[in-house]
């Protein structure tokens with residue numbers, strides 16, 4: 001019996017997940033690629049684009065984030081209020097192959113002002129025939145209901161690391177608070193995008209625990225975001241030791257095996273990844289990435305280079321709608 005069917009529909013234990021993660025590398029990849037083939041069209045990659053609609057001035061102390069005032073950011077809080085800029089960015093995203101447009105805002109929770117801007121933008125972007133995604137911190141139930149009414153497709157809210165390592169990275173909130181927002185989003189029928197960051201000094205056991213947490217949600221997240229830390233000067237994680245690339249690939253493979261149907265995105269950190277490493281991520285079951293010159297505030301891989309990579313690997317992007 002294949003691993004995915006053996007584990008289907010029940011909680012996975014840490015020990016089971018670790019046994020998968022620690023398989024001989026090529027056995028793990030073979031297994032993950034098999035799951036990927038059974039549930040997805042392996043010739044297709046889903047691409048999304050990001051736009052920061054509010055940046056800087058955040059009071060949270062996430063050790064990886066350039067937007068936190070605790071990390072001495074010079075970025076004053078500023079929002080995009082001009083819908084024209086948002087529409088132009090969404091149109092550009094569609095033109096370069098994105099089927100989903102994701103808007104992000106700094107902050108622990110959204111202010112009324114940025115929440116209203118996001119609601120307006122969601123309705124307009126949807127009319128372009130592009131899926132919408134939003135990430136703006138923790139939400140109240142009435143806000144989730146409002147976003148659903150506006151037609152929001154996905155809400156991105158990351159657990160970021162393992163429950164045990166969380167306090168080493170963020171002290172101004174708990175992982176349980178994050179999970180509450182994810183549960184509210186799920187409850188009101190908005191698709192869940194969640195994941196975390198690898199390469200923040202955590203161990204492989206932490207990476208496994210994070211994937212197990214995601215895989216044991218009552219329903220698997222429709223979209224799983226695996227970021228590789230972008231080391232931003234001035235943040236406490238600026239000089240953290242580089243993680244092993246094959247452990248990054250192993251984490252993707254584990255996520256693919258434990259969440260067979262989910263979209264798995266290689267998110268931040270691709271700018272410094274070799275094409276060959278990215279190809280290995282796709283082989284291990286990654287099925288999506290962000291396209292565009294910029295993520296939220298940091299740079300991303302070049303668009304022409306990404307389009308050429310897709311071409312060289314005989315991959316095509318999933319169309320809109």
Ligand code: SAM
Nearest residue numbers: 064065105106107135136137158227229230268
């Ligand atoms: N403020 C909201 C929040 O924290 O949920 C939304 C924006 S926040 C920038 C979205 C996600 O970006 C974070 O949860 C984190 O996973 C990711 N992120 C932020 N800085 C990063 C970095 N330097 N490298 C990799 N991922 C990062």
Ligand code: DTB
Nearest residue numbers: 104135225267268295296297298
């Ligand atoms: C996610 O998991 N990765 C994206 C998205 N969700 C919003 C953002 C990564 C942000 C990288 C740092 C920056 O651009 O500031």
Ligand code: SF4
Nearest residue numbers: 058062065068106107
């Ligand atoms: Fe603020 Fe989000 Fe950055 Fe944390 S990740 S400092 S909550 S913007």
